[in-house]
Amino acid sequence: MLAETVCSAVAVAGLGIAAITAYRKRYLAATRIAAYALVPLGLVMTGVIDWLASSAFSLTAWIGFGLLGVAWLLFSSTRTIERRRAGRRETTGEEGRTAVAPAAPGPSLGAAPRGAAPRPQAKAGKAAEDDFSDIEAILKKHGI
Known part of the structure; x- marks a missing residue:
């Protein structure tokens, strides 16, 4: 009986707050407040509150x-x-490993030391010189 009274009082207070909010021309917020205020009243009317009160003890x-x-x-x-x-x-x-070379070891999961930088792979002969010539041309263009 006390739970129903409290829920009804909460619903009435919520509807009052919704009316004040609507008076201030905030209709969307007033509608949301009214919706929240009607939930406890609906729970009382469906009997959920009676069920909760009887099962709580x-x-x-x-x-x-x-x-x-x-x-x-x-x-x-x-x-x-x-x-x-x-x-x-x-x-x-x-799981689901499809390796081309089954005897090859798996990838290393360990983290590299903080001070170690990855080593660039050296290119053979003329290809490495062409890369550096392009870089030199760019640096000369910018006057460096």
């Missing part, structure tokens, strides 16, 4: 909620473990 209901929580924890933890294992397989290449 029931030991069986609380045990049921506890079991639902345990089930949710089990589902979420197994899903998290599956995602971690799937992510590990993708990075190591265990």
Whole structure:
């Protein structure tokens, strides 16, 4: 009985605030406030509040909620473990690996040291000279 009274009072107060908001020409906000204010009244009229009030003091209901929580924890933890294992397989290449050379080692997963810079591969002979000549021409064009 107390829950119904509180919900009704909240609904009436919310509708009053919505009326004041509409008076200030903020119709969209007033409509949203009225919608929120009607929710508790609708819950009272459908009987949900009676059901919640009767189950709030029931030991069986609380045990049921506890079991639902345990089930949710089990589902979420197994899903998290599956995602971690799937992510590990993708990075190591265990699943769906189609290598051209099966005897070749997999990619290195370790991080390079911070001070080490990647080594550029040296080009052979004339190709390397052509690259540098292009760079020299650009630098000369800019007067460097």
